[in-house]
Amino acid sequence: MAAVQECFISAPGKSILHGEHAVVHGKVALAVSLNLRTYLRLRVTSSSEVSVSLPNIDTFLCWNISVLKPLLSHCTGECRSSTELDTELMRKLREFTGVSDGSTDTRSMAVLAFLYTYLRVFSQSEILPGLKVCVWSELPTGAGLGSSAAYSVCVSAGLLTARGTISSPLTQSQETARWSDEELELINNWAFQGEKIIHGNPSGVDNAVGTWGGFLRYQAGKITPLSNVPTLRILLTNTKVPRSTKLLVSGVKDRINQYPSVLLPVLESVDAVSQICERTLAEMAREGASAKHYSTLEDLIDINQHHLNVMGVGHISLNSLCQVTLAHGLHSKLTGAGGGGCAITLLTPDHPKASVIQKHSPSPEVVCHTTGFFPKAVNITWRKDGEDVNEDVELRETLPNQDGSFQKRSILKVPAEDLQKHTYTCVIQHSSLKEELVLNVIEQQIRGGGGRMPIIVGVLVALVVLVAVVAGIMVWKKKNSGERRKEADVKFSENRFTLSNS
Ligand SMILES: Nc1ncnc2c1ncn2[C@@H]1O[C@H](COP(=O)(O)OP(=O)(O)O)[C@@H](O)[C@H]1O
Numbered sequence: 001m002a003a004v005q006e007c008f009i010s011a012p013g014k015s016i017l018h019g020e021h022a023v024v025h026g027k028v029a030l031a032v033s034l035n036l037r038t039y040l041r042l043r044v045t046s047s048s049e050v051s052v053s054l055p056n057i058d059t060f061l062c063w064n065i066s067v068l069k070p071l072l073s074h075c076t077g078e079c080r081s082s083t084e085l086d087t088e089l090m091r092k093l094r095e096f097t098g099v100s101d102g103s104t105d106t107r108s109m110a111v112l113a114f115l116y117t118y119l120r121v122f123s124q125s126e127i128l129p130g131l132k133v134c135v136w137s138e139l140p141t142g143a144g145l146g147s148s149a150a151y152s153v154c155v156s157a158g159l160l161t162a163r164g165t166i167s168s169p170l171t172q173s174q175e176t177a178r179w180s181d182e183e184l185e186l187i188n189n190w191a192f193q194g195e196k197i198i199h200g201n202p203s204g205v206d207n208a209v210g211t212w213g214g215f216l217r218y219q220a221g222k223i224t225p226l227s228n229v230p231t232l233r234i235l236l237t238n239t240k241v242p243r244s245t246k247l248l249v250s251g252v253k254d255r256i257n258q259y260p261s262v263l264l265p266v267l268e269s270v271d272a273v274s275q276i277c278e279r280t281l282a283e284m285a286r287e288g289a290s291a292k293h294y295s296t297l298e299d300l301i302d303i304n305q306h307h308l309n310v311m312g313v314g315h316i317s318l319n320s321l322c323q324v325t326l327a328h329g330l331h332s333k334l335t336g337a338g339g340g341g342c343a344i345t346l347l348t349p350d351h352p353k354a355s356v357i358q359k360h361s362p363s364p365e366v367v368c369h370t371t372g373f374f375p376k377a378v379n380i381t382w383r384k385d386g387e388d389v390n391e392d393v394e395l396r397e398t399l400p401n402q403d404g405s406f407q408k409r410s411i412l413k414v415p416a417e418d419l420q421k422h423t424y425t426c427v428i429q430h431s432s433l434k435e436e437l438v439l440n441v442i443e444q445q446i447r448g449g450g451g452r453m454p455i456i457v458g459v460l461v462a463l464v465v466l467v468a469v470v471a472g473i474m475v476w477k478k479k480n481s482g483e484r485r486k487e488a489d490v491k492f493s494e495n496r497f498t499l500s501n502s
Pocket residue numbers: 038054055056057105106107108109110111135136137140141142143144145146147148149151198199243244245246336337
């Protein structure tokens with residue numbers, strides 16, 4: 001396979017709905033990719049140096065290839081295996097970089113993971129190539145959103161592409177291209193090694209989401225994409241309390257060893273939480289979301305948050321976040337390794353607020369406008385003296401609001417005299433309403449259910465990183481690309497490359 005000289009790759013972060021920590025011990029986790037990504041630009045150079053820029057962690061390093069080559073002296077035959085960590089290479093790298101075994105230092109971990117992958121991927125090639133690599137991210141580092149996995153996925157995909165082990169997926173005429181499942185699996189395996197270096201004992205769920213994207217069920221290495229899921233609104237809040245995944249994961253292990261009879265049933269219970277959640281989401285997608293479904297999801301969040309506290313990965317900042325949201329009727333839990341970092345809050349359906357407006361120019365018409373509702377599905381119809389009106393109706397597209405709710409309008413063309421002679425009503429049906437919302441045109445009412453969400457969003461806004469719509473594949477947004485697109489040749493969006501010439 002021909003190696004490429006230059007590539008631009010990105011991988012998403014993730015949020016775990018349920019199953020963090022338990023997944024390290026073979027239980028089920030449910031996780032979803034975020035529209036926050038890590039980016040890598042790699043260039044093969046004719047120089048004898050490998051230079052790495054990691055601006056998020058203030059790290060800019062350069063090595064001469066002649067000092068790296070001896071680190072591979074033990075490598076013969078099987079040295080390119082992507083499934084097992086080469087402990088001898090790790091020992092040499094620790095000696096070379098001066099990083100101790102128990103270190104959790106951000107820069108050291110990132111550099112070790114990069115050098116390890118570089119040396120192993122190119123261990124069987126004639127020469128170690130000169131490279132210029134830059135990795136940067138929209139994800140907060142060490143906040144539970146899988147920044148280390150997104151980093152490892154980008155590094156693995158970039159180096160494997162440069163080595164020619166996986167194909168360059170783009171041709172000149174293509175805007176998007178996909179790696180094959182085999183190639184994605186290879187990227188994922190190598191990324192898992194990177195995760196082992198950074199985390200110590202990862203389950204593999206983070207790199208799986210970073211590689212495949214979308215909504216996944218993960219258990220003991222088995223990755224199952226879940227497509228039959230409803231759209232949920234999840235508020236993601238960063239407590240900004242720093243913590244180390246590596247220490248938290250090993251702390252849970254110690255606790256299990258100390259109190260197996262207490263902790264093992266807790267892990268079983270978390271497993272059951274993930275499974276009930278999965279079934280509930282499938283039911284919501286199949287039958288439509290009901291208040292009972294939401295109540296189940298809220299119960300599961302509360303139960304799991306208690307379990308995570310029992311595992312010893314809670315934090316006072318997370319407890320107060322849960323209390324603040326609960327005071328407004330909303331349920332939260334930590335996401336990722338905990339000990340600080342991020343939490344998720346399930347936002348509940350919102351009632352539509354509605355109004356009708358009469359317009360006389362350019363032609364007489366009435367506009368029925370409804371906004372602030374969630375989920376997206378809504379029905380707006382018109383009635384004349386109680387009978388449905390289907391003619392002269394222009395139904396506009398449902399549009400998103402900034403807070404994740406939606407708005408929609410319907411326009412009825414009707415002569416002014418008809419409005420005097422007949423009773424026209426606009427009727428709104430939405431799953432959050434017990435009864436349909438009926439607005440009389442002449443009264444020009446402004447009505448609607450009282451939404452509590454604006455208050456909540458206001459309360460949390462200082463902490464909010466992102467309001468994520470969590471379901472299905474999160475497509476990379478062009479409008480957010482700004483400066484990045486100018487540099488972009490190739491993007492890796494979930495499991496796709498996207499060519500960007502602008
Ligand atoms: N943008 C980045 N540049 C370099 N290294 C990164 C970057 N993002 C993450 N990392 C590496 O991943 C580590 C964070 O991993 P971890 O503690 O598991 O947190 P997270 O929950 O964000 O994955 C950092 O210490 C660093 O080594």
